[in-house]
Amino acid sequence: MDILVIGGGGREHAIVWALAKSPKAGTIYCAPGNAGIGKLAECVPIAVSEFDKLAAFAVEKQVGLIVVGPDDPLAEGIVDAFDATGIPVFGPRKNAAEIEGSKTFMKDLLHKYGIPTAAYAKFDNYEEALAYLRQQGAPIVVKADGLAAGKGVTVARTIEEAEQALSDIMQSKVFGDAGSRVVIEEFLEGQEMSILAFVDGETVKPMSAAQDHKPAYDGDQGPNTGGMGTYSPLPHIQPSIIEEAIETIIKPTAKAMVAEGRPFCGVLFAGLMITPDGRPKTIEFNARFGDPEAQVVLPRLKTDLLDVFLAAVNGTLADLELEWSDEAAVCVILASGGYPASYPKGIAITGLDNEQDGTIVFHAGTSRDTDGTWRTNGGRVLGVVGLGADIAAARAKAYERAEAIAFEGKFNRTDIALKALQ
Structure with a gap:
């Protein structure tokens, strides 16, 4: 069966990698994919937002399954847009994807059905939200209602930090329409x-x-x-x-x-x-x-x-019963200098082609020159995964492989998975 995977980051590389192991998988297409994914799948230069082109491509190639990776196209109704093709799609429809697309919807749903979550209030008026913030005090959590690439949440330790976050979201519109409403939540520790x-x-x-x-x-x-x-x-x-x-x-x-x-x-x-x-x-x-x-x-x-x-x-x-390996896995992200704010692209990467047992490198933001040079093409560049008998062994492998990969400005956290070892 031929398959179309939609997306082009580290998550999609992991999905393509797992699908490629299936004896039932034929050609795997990935739109738009990335340079690393291109080693396993045929990358197609169609953006995740181009629903009509994606549907036409899926029909032309007679794929048997479409898999949607990222949040934005799901929230915008890509699964519904594929209905006319008759091709099965793995991913929720627009009305179900709203559980991620709107924090207000999600919180209201949990509240209605008594599902455990933090206390909250929702606002579409800045002055009312500001007054509530000041009444509640800090620490407190301020969230843009819509999708903001994982960056629309501020865990504010001080009231000044909370007020700044609220102003950024609702007045400066740093997340665009995603910040037209906010959810202000009780701070949870743990x-x-x-x-x-x-x-x-x-x-x-x-x-x-x-x-x-x-x-x-x-x-x-x-x-x-x-x-x-x-x-x-x-x-x-x-x-x-x-x-x-x-x-x-x-x-x-x-x-x-x-x-x-x-x-x-x-x-x-x-x-x-x-x-x-x-x-x-x-x-x-x-x-x-x-x-x-x-x-x-x-x-x-x-x-x-x-x-x-x-x-x-x-x-x-x-x-279907799912079966899991006893092995542990630890992933360390290698990021571009400046991330999550602005960062350069196009910086040469070395050490990527040196394979190492017990590790996998998933590409999140890379490109490759015709001469084979790997280059950075995103804020999160690579996800270096170590596999081992336990967390300590997997962690050691991940960091050993991560240290062997170099590019100017590279940074990563050095404490991934330490909580599991303390």
Whole structure:
């Protein structure tokens, strides 16, 4: 079966890498893809926003499955746009993708169905939001309602920081229309955890839990990013807590979406906080694979990923049992100097072609010259994954491989997965 994967980052490289291992996979196309993905798939120069061109290409190539990676096209209705092709699509429709596309919708849904989450208020008026902020005090969380490339959330430790975030979102419009409304949330303290699940209506098949590192610098300092590294499994978090999160948050949310007439098909990704009393609460939901969570979860999936996708789109996910490797995976993101603010592109990368056992390098933002020179082409450039018997072994491999890759301005966190070892 030929497959079209839509997207061009590290998440899509991980998806293509996993699909390429399937004996059932024929030609894999990736639109637009990137230089690293091009080693496994045929990259197609069509943007993720060009729904008509993507649909025409899928029909022309007679692909048997379309897989949508990024959040923006899902929120804009790409799955609905493919209806006329008759080709099965792995990903939620627009009305279901709203669980990520609107934080207001997500919070209201959880509140309506009694699903654990932080207390919140929503505003489309700046002065009212400012007055509420001052009344609540800090620490507090300020979120742009819409999609902002993972950067629309400020965890404000001071009231001045919260006011600045609110002004940036609602007055300066740094996130455009995504900031026309805001959600202001109670600050939750504790351990963060990500649980991704394959979902088909009310059927939920959880993946192995992971933990992301959002802030740019060691010790969770600096601005939020799209993610600077992640690891799986989570040996320091009790299995009972993970099970509670699945039973009290993820499964009830899938049922709630069906009850609302918005059945979800795809990957439902819960960002969770384990509060000091040991109870998980929902921070956010995403409507697709996390990036970089996909880079550590998919290498641990022993079940054929194509079988999982087909089961979800055919409504037979309930009949499929997922099998996971006992190996641990740790991903370290190598980023361009200046990220998550402005950064240069086109800087030569060395050390990429030196393969190393027990590691995988997923490309997030790279290009390649005709002479074979790899170059930076994004803020998050590479995701270096180490696999090992436990977190410590996987972590050592990831950092050893990461240190062998060089480009001017390169930086990465040096404390990925340390929480699991303390």
